[in-house]
Amino acid sequence: MAGKWSPNLEPETLAFPIKPRRHEAFDSWLSRLTAAHRVSRAQLFRHLEIAPGLSRLDLARGKGGLDPALHAACDAMVERLAWAVEIDPEQINATFLACEAAALLPSAHRRYVCALCCYEAQRAGGPVIARREWILRASWRCSLHGLPLTDMRSLPLEATGRQLQAFLAHAVMRSRRIQ
Numbered sequence: 783m784a785g786k787w788s789p790n791l792e793p794e795t796l797a798f799p800i801k802p803r804r805h806e807a808f809d810s811w812l813s814r815l816t817a818a819h820r821v822s823r824a825q826l827f828r829h830l831e832i833a834p835g836l837s838r839l840d841l842a843r844g845k846g847g848l849d850p851a852l853h854a855a856c857d858a859m860v861e862r863l864a865w866a867v868e869i870d871p872e873q874i875n876a877t878f879l880a881c882e883a884a885a886l887l888p889s890a891h892r893r894y895v896c897a898l899c900c901y902e903a904q905r906a907g908g909p910v911i912a913r914r915e916w917i918l919r920a921s922w923r924c925s926l927h928g929l930p931l932t933d934m935r936s937l938p939l940e941a942t943g944r945q946l947q948a949f950l951a952h953a954v955m956r957s958r959r960i961q
Contacts (some may be wrong), residue, residue, distance in 0.1 A: 799867040803911050808841055808877035809892065810912035815867070830866055832859045840889050842917060844878030885888050892917040894931035896924030897953035904946055910937075929957040 798818040802811040816826050824837040833855040840847055843917045845856045864871040879886065886892075892912065899952050900910045916931055923930055937946075 795868055796866045799869075801867055801869055802873055802877050804876075804907070805913045805915070806877055806911045807879070807892070807917050808844070809875075809917075810873070810891070811877055812841075814911070815863075819820045827859075828912050830862045832862050840886075842879055842886055842889070842892075843881065843883065844875065846878065846880060847883060864908055877914065879917070881918070885918055886922070887917055887919050893934040894921070895934055896927055896929055897932040897950055898927045898929055899924060901947065901950035901954055904950060910946075928961065929954070930960045932957060 794916045796815075796819065798815075800811070800818050802878060806942075812823060817824055819826065821829070822837075824894060826832075827834055827837040836852070836855060836859055839852075839873075841856070844860075845853045848856055860871045864874050887894075894916050894951075895910070895912055896916070899913070904910060912934075915925060935951065936953070937954045
């Protein structure tokens, strides 16, 4: 990560400008961003001088999930993150869901993905992401493939390359059997 920003120094963007993917959920993108820099969300926010309290909140709905007193801080967070990864703030705003809180899975249960989407992304050299629709309580199947979603906890954390492809291919076959 770049050095600590200070008003007396020329600001720097992040070393690894991980950009959100189309349809990716905010937490999925932020997890990829923090993992690439090997920092926690709180450390990233501190480094970018983002309101530290936001790092502990559920931001899946953006401002829609926050007390109005925090809306300006959320807007500033979006601006700062966009600057840090060199994208338009609208790309970050697109990661938020416009829904009621009751429509979302609790954050600890937002771990379901389409194994085929992940397999295809991994084969194409892309990251495994969680799409916004998959963190909704009513999501049981992928809208692209019609397959039941797979619990990410079964994904081996150390798996990469062919090992990850093999695991995902097996998960796709399990999903097709369930279908």
